[in-house]
Amino acid sequence: MPSAKDKGAVNNAHALPHPPAGLNKKTDRMPHFPSAVIRRLALYGRVLQILENNRTEKISSKALAEHMGLNSAQVRKDLAYFGQFGVPGYGYHVRSLRANLKRVLGTDRQLRLALIGAGNLGMALMTYGGFSRQGVRIVMGFDVDRRKAGSLRNGIPIYHVDDLEKRLRRDLVDIVALTVPSDAAQPLADRVGQTGVSAILNFVPCRLMAPPGVRIHDVDLTIEIECLSFYIK
Amino acid sequence: MPSAKDKGAVNNAHALPHPPAGLNKKTDRMPHFPSAVIRRLALYGRVLQILENNRTEKISSKALAEHMGLNSAQVRKDLAYFGQFGVPGYGYHVRSLRANLKRVLGTDRQLRLALIGAGNLGMALMTYGGFSRQGVRIVMGFDVDRRKAGSLRNGIPIYHVDDLEKRLRRDLVDIVALTVPSDAAQPLADRVGQTGVSAILNFVPCRLMAPPGVRIHDVDLTIEIECLSFYIK
DNA sequence: TAGATTGTTAATCGATTAACAATC
């Protein structure tokens, strides 16, 4: 019997990534939905939006699957996780399916987002229109630069990061997007954890420890680039 | 063009005892590697970089797995896809494993990237330092606005999009990042397909048809937001 | 009704994890 002694030869530096914190797998009391299914739900939504714009009234799982490059059984199964949205012999009513998916994803209500870090990427996101189309409203930005504090960008107020907790709480922010230098990310994530914010969209290329009750979602361009690099070798 | 068409030969002294797993696919030509494995490779690289900065010389699959929140067998299996990088009874030499992974991913050479669309996101990416750290050099930008053409941004020349094909070919661009309005995306992707560019990093929230020989990689913020929305309901 | 298509169960496929001989 291999008595694998847990003997970390690594001196644990503070900057090291870490196993994902907290709730995972089946320890959740909530039913677990594969994250791939959730992502496909969002993608179905995009196809349905186009169909609705085209005045298409109904669609079969087979046709929807073809639009997405999937198997029709997978489409039916994905949708059946969340309800019986189809009609046998008919298919799915585009408009109602779309509305149902919005409800399931929670994109039928508005989310309030704050940006921490008003550098280039942060500023770009403030003027980026794509969020508002998905029901996300950027309600404020933060920066360490006192010259930026007090100004507006695209109508969005920028505050000094000293006021972070106060402002996030007062304006009931749901999501924070982190666009700061790597060193600053973890302390800011910890502070965000004190405020009732539910999720962090992390653009910083480092792994963050999630404060309790906060979901962290990484958007890591450098990792994407590295994957691309492999395939174009 | 990156002439490096060479097989990913294992620079380890040991010969591969077996062809890498995944060979028995429909196309016997190139072995197929799960994209999840490729992504983890990039993430291992990040952990190894930190370890190397900390002067850590060796690491076991178990310790590496813990840093990533994975199973140690998975780490060994992921690495073994591409060669025998470890030493039984010892583990992996951090520096050489990191070098090997860079070679496998192709991040040991410089990639040349052009940005199409010098709007907010495009401009932000031009000043974003994260790419250069991963060996990606942004060599030019394009825009439809003739006032932007001819100018520099962060030392990067911006050309008019009329010159797209000419410039991409002349400067041997490897990757194009698309940060344009949705309507413009597909025609531009088609034009890019004529130039020898190997990959498109698509920031536009719509599904593009890949021109032959071009790999498209979507970075879709609105989909990310919708997934987040589901979990914070 | 006859044809079409759903929701769901069973079969298949692929990816993760456990186990262990090889070996440093």
Add this chain to the structure above:
DNA sequence: TAGATTGTTAATCGATTAACAATC
């Protein structure tokens, strides 16, 4: 040598796909 840890095969787990009774 004795202990540790690899690479690899076998077992398990989960996700995709096929099949089909239900039903509009």
